Amino acid sequence: MKQICKKCLLIGHGRHGFFSGNVYIAFSQIALGVALIAINIDRLSGPELIIHILAALSIVVGVLNLLDSRKPGRICPRCNKAEMIVIETQEGQKFIKENNISLPQ
Numbered sequence: 001m002k003q004i005c006k007k008c009l010l011i012g013h014g015r016h017g018f019f020s021g022n023v024y025i026a027f028s029q030i031a032l033g034v035a036l037i038a039i040n041i042d043r044l045s046g047p048e049l050i051i052h053i054l055a056a057l058s059i060v061v062g063v064l065n066l067l068d069s070r071k072p073g074r075i076c077p078r079c080n081k082a083e084m085i086v087i088e089t090q091e092g093q094k095f096i097k098e099n100n101i102s103l104p105q
């Protein structure tokens with residue numbers, strides 16, 4: 001799935017930022033959440049409840065991160081702008097046509 005940068009017109013593959021779409025960070029966030037819940041499972045009321053809320057949030061963010069890692073990154077490896085779009089999409093085709101870009105086959 002090739003992408004093109006809307007800023008510098010580089011054709012290639014975008015990458016993810018450090019905190020988005022990073023599989024290892026995603027798994028760490030999920031593991032941290034599960035561990036926090038497991039440690040505090042017998043304290044479900046009082047001030048400890050905030051730990052469970054934070055743990056649940058950590059799991060949610062981790063899962064979103066994991067889903068994000070399945071999608072192509074948006075950061076251009078040349079100009080570092082988050083402007084990479086997938087060529088095969090409608091947005092990509094429109095951009096190619098509007099800017100008269102010839103694709104290498």
Ligand SMILES: [Zn+2]
Pocket residue numbers: 005006007008009010076077078079080081
């Ligand atoms: Zn670029």
